[in-house]
Amino acid sequence: MISIVVPTFDRPEALPRCLDGIAAMAGAGPDLEVVVVNDGGEPPSRAVIERLRGRLDVRVIDQRRAGPAAARNAGAERARGTVVAFLDDDCVPQQGWLAALAVRCAAEPDAAIGGRTINALPENPYSTASQLVVDHLYAHHNADGRAATFLASNNVAFPRRELLEIGSFDARFPRPAGEDRDLCDRWHRLGRRMVFAPEAVVRHAHVLGMGTFWRQHFDYGRGAFSFRRARAQREGTRIALERPRFYADLLRAPFATHGGARGAGLALLLVVSQVASTAGYARERTQLALRGE
Numbered sequence: 347m348i349s350i351v352v353p354t355f356d357r358p359e360a361l362p363r364c365l366d367g368i369a370a371m372a373g374a375g376p377d378l379e380v381v382v383v384n385d386g387g388e389p390p391s392r393a394v395i396e397r398l399r400g401r402l403d404v405r406v407i408d409q410r411r412a413g414p415a416a417a418r419n420a421g422a423e424r425a426r427g428t429v430v431a432f433l434d435d436d437c438v439p440q441q442g443w444l445a446a447l448a449v450r451c452a453a454e455p456d457a458a459i460g461g462r463t464i465n466a467l468p469e470n471p472y473s474t475a476s477q478l479v480v481d482h483l484y485a486h487h488n489a490d491g492r493a494a495t496f497l498a499s500n501n502v503a504f505p506r507r508e509l510l511e512i513g514s515f516d517a518r519f520p521r522p523a524g525e526d527r528d529l530c531d532r533w534h535r536l537g538r539r540m541v542f543a544p545e546a547v548v549r550h551a552h553v554l555g556m557g558t559f560w561r562q563h564f565d566y567g568r569g570a571f572s573f574r575r576a577r578a579q580r581e582g583t584r585i586a587l588e589r590p591r592f593y594a595d596l597l598r599a600p601f602a603t604h605g606g607a608r609g610a611g612l613a614l615l616l617v618v619s620q621v622a623s624t625a626g627y628a629r630e631r632t633q634l635a636l637r638g639e
Contacts, residue, residue: 347377347428348448349506351421353414354435356387358373360551362394363639367438369402376448379403381421388410415515415525418499423515427508434500437548445547446502457539458504460488460497471608472554475615476562478603482596484542490537493541500528501548511548512536516576524569531577563619567626575634593620 351370354361361382368380380402382390390406396406409420414434422430429451433439443461448458462484465477480498487496499515514531519525530540554562571585571633578585600612 347379347426348427348431348451349421349427350378350380350431350433350504351425352380352433352435353382353383353385353417354387354390355385355411357435358378358388358391358394361390363438363551364433364435365394365402365404367397368433368444369398370432370441371439372402375445377427377537377628378444379405379426381425381477382406383417383421385414385417400466402415402425406558407448412517412524413467413520414499414519415436415519415521417607419514422504422509428506429503430509430578431503432499432501433548437500437550440467440547440549443546443548445473446543448539449547450543451503451505454539454541456505457541458497458502458506458533459541459543459546460494460503461501461548462544463498463501463548463550464548466551467553470554471611472550472556472559473550475600475612475619476552476554476559476598477550478612479563479596479619479624482558482599486542486592488542488594490533492539492612493539494542496530497540497542499529501546502526504604508538519569519572521566521569522575523567524571527569527573528576534603535580540578559615560618560622564626566619567623567628568625570593570623570631571627571630571634589598596620 352364372378382404384406389408395404395406405440407420407424418432431447445483460631463480465473467473483496488494516528517523527542576587597613601609
């Protein structure tokens with residue numbers, strides 16, 4: 347059985363689309379269940395869950411607001427499947443997603459399997475720019491798909507027993523930022539494999555404007571500092587940053603994928619994203635220093 351864990355917080359329009367996408371694949375592949383973890387928001391509408399009865403085995407767990415890492419852990423702990431797959435509530439799996447994951451998990455039973463996420467809002471420049479950042483991270487970390495080193499938490503599956511053995515996601519990451527990089531780093535350091543499966547596709551519909559775009563990448567910066575600090579402590583080294591070429595390649599990416607004026611506009615948004623991320627990184631570092639840690 348595959349258990350699909352979906353953390354959610356006050357997204358009454360997005361969650362039904364996610365669940366409908368999963369339900370469309372039920373019965374055509376492996377046995378599955380869905381565990382929705384309500385992270386302190388308004389409980390999902392009873393009507394949303396009831397209309398899935400008979401089509402999908404779905405349970406809802408309510409918890410106090412603790413962040414997506416804690417919500418995913420709560421779902422994994424109560425899951426019944428030997429494999430736990432994670433989706434975000436604003437993601438819709440495409441036809442074949444479940445079957446692709448099942449095939450990969452059967453072939454690589456001890457590996458983490460991560461699929462490909464595509465932007466469902468190409469007309470939104472902020473959503474497009476954010477997806478470009480993720481795509482660049484995947485190109486950087488997963489050039490060899492059979493030896494991946496980063497799999498985002500909105501489209502990834504783990505063998506449940508091994509995931510619980512290493513402590514799952516670190517719930518000390520309270521925001522949706524850095525907790526997946528930390529888990530991948532701990533998984534990789536233990537010699538466990540990660541595999542990128544581009545055929546397992548989900549569409550990500552994260553509506554962003556300038557304010558929410560800035561906040562998202564500011565939080566990414568905060569999460570990046572927490573992740574790098576945790577990794578440095580594990581390795582007994584100093585905190586290390588990406589090399590300048592990483593950022594130069596990031597800014598070139600929009601011109602290769604979009605070109606012209608749109609590419610230039612997206613490149614400008616990527617500059618904004620990195621300024622926001624740097625500000626968040628500095629904020630977290632300063633707060634740590636003020637606490638004397």
